[in-house]
Amino acid sequence: MSEWENGRRPISVRYAAILRNLLGVTDAELRGVPEKPTLPVADGYDDLLSRIDSASTVSGPMVKAFNDQTELLRTMDRERGAAALIDQMTGHLATLEDALNFAVLPTTRRPVALALAGASTLAAWQAIDSGAVERAWRHYELAKRAALDAEAPMYLAHAMGEQAYVLCDAGRSALAVDLVRDAQRTLGQSGSPRLRAWLHAAEAELCAHAGMDDDSQRALESAMKVIPEGPEARDPDMLSIFLNGAHLARWRGNILGLLGDDEAVTSLYEALGVMDPTFVRARAGLHTDLAQAHLARAEYDDANAHLRQARLLASRTGSVRQRRRVDLLSERL
Template sequence: MGQRLREARKQRGWSQERLVREISRYAEQHLTDVASPASLKVYISEWENGRRAVSSSYALILRALFGKTDDELFGAPEPAAADGYDELIGRIDSARSLSLGMVDTLLNQTELLRSFDRQMGAAALVDQMRAHLEALEDALTFAVLPDARRPVATALAGAATLAAWQALDVGAVERAWRHYELGKRAAAEAEKPMYLAHAMAEQAYVLADAGRPEMAVDLVRDAQRTGGTKVSPRLAAWLFAAEAELCAKAGLARDCREALDRAAAALPADDEARDPDMLSIFLNAGHMARWRGNALAMLGEDDALAELYVALERMDPAFARATAGLRCDLAQAHLARGEFGQAREHLQKARLLANRTGSVRQRRRIERLTGRL
């Protein structure tokens, strides 16, 4: 248990003293009672050395601060003993009574979590997201007939893909990968090629972050083939834009530009950002300018800055994490031009946003760019 907690703390770059301050700050903001700073320092040392169990109240705080589950912080619990057929039949009956209205409620909960994620970041939502996925997985596990399973599988596909992106954002890479696999299985069962293609394309970013951009390009192209003609125009544009970004990471300049052109051609001409057929997709001309500028900046193109500043002007301030990423893109573009002062200014603003949302992924990128100043 202690080793996992220590690793989570070090992953954030926090000392034990910093963790004491963060726990105290969380308690003050949420009107929760915790021990004194001196006692907390002792508790943390004992937790990390396995000499003290973490109580449920402190586990809640630690989950929120690190954006990790109990299993990731403290180890998996002992499996419960089987309760026999009575419990099984009870669960099957409960799943059978799951109405379309209940599925709509679960979809609405996913949407609420997505809205909170855009503004607050993923770290604060780990408990809610875990409970939401468990409810959907249980409903699917014990639903028997296809007509009952498909709506739940659709809801699970969307929720699992969102949970995967959140896990990637807080640095829980293995959890992200497993959630993407769950989302893909659910999308396949639901017979929803759009959901499957989206999950595959997002999963490609895990490979790119892990240093395998060429494999990521192959996966996003496979996602395009999987979606085929059954994807919406906005999702098709999103898939091409994702390909362009991953090609840029892989150093495939020509392929990147061709994918950007295909994305621009596929994108609907209206100003709408939300895809009514795929609610997780936000893409319009403003978002596309950011994506194009990011890819061109990675290629060292001179016109990247103009695209990125257009995107910054159009950026919805509610998209805090995306804004942090855009600031990083601008810093990268300025660095390529040797404009260190402007790069430093954007990185400072990006750091504030990344700290606010608890984005480990963005902070890692900020530190990499800061090392080039």
């Protein structure tokens, strides 16, 4: 390892594959070299026309296969974490970008662009979780361009809303609030109720981080008003959105904890009791939220117990973002 770090020995292909999965980084990030251009360089007209012809044959079943692959990666990410999926996610995005770059007519481009928008947003959130914030930002920019190409305002608004978290984590919470509100304006009233509830809840959380307590409470109330009733969490119009009353209760508890509201603990314990056990990383976040809420009430033993659970689950999924939260709270014990 010392020889790798000091440049005396190159990292072999075998060890590079191990390290990418362990650290959740791309090959370029691991080796410290610039990313290659995402647009393949066509070698003459014959090669260009071959790629265009290949892209024109992308059919409905192939687009479905792209989306199925994204769904599989989403499920694996939810249960195992993002770090172990870096190679699969990188290859998946490269395939989708290649198909879109050489698709000519809108009838071919739109379904591929929509698939790319969904996959890029997932890849961006995985990058945030792995601590690769620049990669996350670039993926969100790709997702927004793809959503515009697909003429899909819901996907555009969702990418903007998630991108706001990069700004918040970087310490620009006021700018993050502006971005998520711009996402709401982009969506208007045409989006699904779950997505609108998600954007309101995101605004409430970001306002809490920005010290805008009254705005946070108003946004949270708006989210509670529009969330559909019942246990169903998956948004049929926006497959990356998982949100029902129970999920929103957990989110509400997190926001109330940020605001220093005593009701946070009750709301979070209610969410813990009904949480889907397959949402491993989200469960780590919930235990972290509970630790934060107990700390605000000077209940240090309870806070420490939840931090231990959060640390265990964050390590299981390789979540750098959750481990950072756990470390910051641990310093306050």
